[in-house]
Amino acid sequence: MKRMSTMALALAGLALGTEAYAAQNSAIGTGTANARIITAISITPGTALNFGDVVPSGVVGTVSVDAAGVRTSAGGASLGGATGVAAGAFTINGQASATYAITLPANGVVTVTSGANSMAVNGFVSNPGPTGTLTAGGTQPLAVGATLSVGVNQAAGSYTGTYQVTVAYN
Amino acid sequence: MMKRRLSALGLAAGLLLAGGTGEAAQSSRTVTANTGARIITAISITKLVDLEFKDIVPGAAAGTVVMSPAGVRTSTGGATLGTGVGSSPASFRVSGQPSARFAIVLPNSVAVSNGVQTMTVNTFRRAPGGAGNLGAGGAQTISVGATCRVAANQAGGTYTGNFNVTVTYN
Numbered sequence: 001m002k003r004m005s006t007m008a009l010a011l012a013g014l015a016l017g018t019e020a021y022a023a024q025n026s027a028i029g030t031g032t033a034n035a036r037i038i039t040a041i042s043i044t045p046g047t048a049l050n051f052g053d054v055v056p057s058g059v060v061g062t063v064s065v066d067a068a069g070v071r072t073s074a075g076g077a078s079l080g081g082a083t084g085v086a087a088g089a090f091t092i093n094g095q096a097s098a099t100y101a102i103t104l105p106a107n108g109v110v111t112v113t114s115g116a117n118s119m120a121v122n123g124f125v126s127n128p129g130p131t132g133t134l135t136a137g138g139t140q141p142l143a144v145g146a147t148l149s150v151g152v153n154q155a156a157g158s159y160t161g162t163y164q165v166t167v168a169y170n
Numbered sequence: 171m172m173k174r175r176l177s178a179l180g181l182a183a184g185l186l187l188a189g190g191t192g193e194a195a196q197s198s199r200t201v202t203a204n205t206g207a208r209i210i211t212a213i214s215i216t217k218l219v220d221l222e223f224k225d226i227v228p229g230a231a232a233g234t235v236v237m238s239p240a241g242v243r244t245s246t247g248g249a250t251l252g253t254g255v256g257s258s259p260a261s262f263r264v265s266g267q268p269s270a271r272f273a274i275v276l277p278n279s280v281a282v283s284n285g286v287q288t289m290t291v292n293t294f295r296r297a298p299g300g301a302g303n304l305g306a307g308g309a310q311t312i313s314v315g316a317t318c319r320v321a322a323n324q325a326g327g328t329y330t331g332n333f334n335v336t337v338t339y340n
Contacts, residue, residue, distance in 0.1 A: 026338035029215035031260040033282050033291045035223035035235070035318050035329045038252045095225070098253055169225060169252040 039138060041094035043167050049088035049144055053080025056154035066145040067127035077150035088144035092167055096138040102129050103166040104144065112148070114157030121161065123147035131170060142167075211308065213266035215337050221260035221291075221316060225252025228324035235320060239297035239313040249320040260314040264337050268308040271301045275336040276314065284327030291331065293317040302337060 054063050054077055061077025069087040073079050092100065104124035111118045124146045134140050144165060226235050229248025236244045239259050245251050264272065276294035283289075294316045304310055314335060 025213065026336055027213050027215045027264075029217050029262045029264075029335045029337070030332050031217045031220055031262065031314065031335065033221040033223070033260070033280065033316065033318075033331050033333055035282060035289065035291075036225050036252070037228055037284070037289075037320070037324045037326045037329065038225045039326060040227045040229075040250075095252065098225070099255075169227065170254075 038095035044091045046089035047086045050084045050086045051148045052082050052085035055080050056150050061150045062147050064147040067125050067143040090142040092140045094134050096136050099133045100167045101131050101170040105163045110163045112159035112161035114159040117155040120149040121146045210267040216263045219258050219261040222258045223318050224254050224257035227252050228320050232322050233320050235318045237315045239295050239315040262312045265309045266304050270304045273338045273340045274302050277333045280331050280333040282329040282331035284329045287325045290319040291316050
């Protein structure tokens with residue numbers, strides 16, 4: 001209590017002495033807070049990624065479809081009919097002019113199967129990638145390619161599977 | 171005028187003293203007391219950078235986006251982060267008397283608006299914490315973060331609003 005009254009006295013003294021300047025004992029700064037609420041990003045699958053017909057052999061090989069839909073083969077695998085060959089296609093929608101990151105499947109994750117038989121699909125690539133920019137209209141097409149690993153004398157059949165593509169604002 | 175009246179009184183006192191020679195030492199006493207004042211620099215605060223939450227994607231549920239004083243952006247609930255390029259905590263420069271300490275008062279809550287809808291920005295935080303100290307250089311920079319409350323399906327747009335930071339010598 002004693003300390004308080006001493007302080008009060010001192011303060012009173014100050015107030016008398018610097019009455020005109022009391023306002024400068026403190027100061028106020030004004031900042032602005034800004035935030036932008038944007039449209040959620042979405043991705044819609046279109047055309048499936050299709051390797052077409054593939055002919056196996058006694059040697060392992062690969063068949064690749066790039067993001068432009070161009071098909072090539074390597075090793076013991078060779079190309080059969082090209083009907084239906086296509087890069088995977090997606091449509092991204094969201095905030096106009098926003099940029100986003102594209103995450104493709106890692107190697108070792110995706111397989112295509114036909115009954116008990118399977119093949120690995122690795123080496124995913126995309127265009128655009130690894131980031132994209134939405135147009136002024138808030139949209140952008142995305143194309144995805146990959147590489148199919150064909151085993152020795154891979155069993156005949158129609159192989160199918162699914163893969164995930166993730167887009168996120170960055 | 172005052173001065174003249176005082177010297178007249180002084181003369182009268184002198185005359186009295188002259189009348190009572192033997193008691194001269196007892197009728198006037200002088201004591202020296204300390205007095206002092208320090209004129210210090212007024213405290214001031216200047217905004218350097220605004221508080222920028224940047225892009226926020228609302229969800230079907232309410233959520234929050236937190237900007238820490240260190241500039242780390244996080245989200246909770248239904249709100250998710252969009253592009254954070256250019257996001258920042260606010261920063262203010264406080265100037266005044268070297269080595270002086272000062273108190274800092276942040277707002278409890280302010281509104282940001284896109285002209286039609288509003289969001290609440292609250293839970294303001296700052297760094298460094300504790301009492302402010304102007305140090306030898308007579309200045310200190312304060313970073314200020316806060317939490318933006320995003321409603322379910324918050325309408326799109328750029329939201330803006332002002333907030334005050336008050337600093338006072340203590």
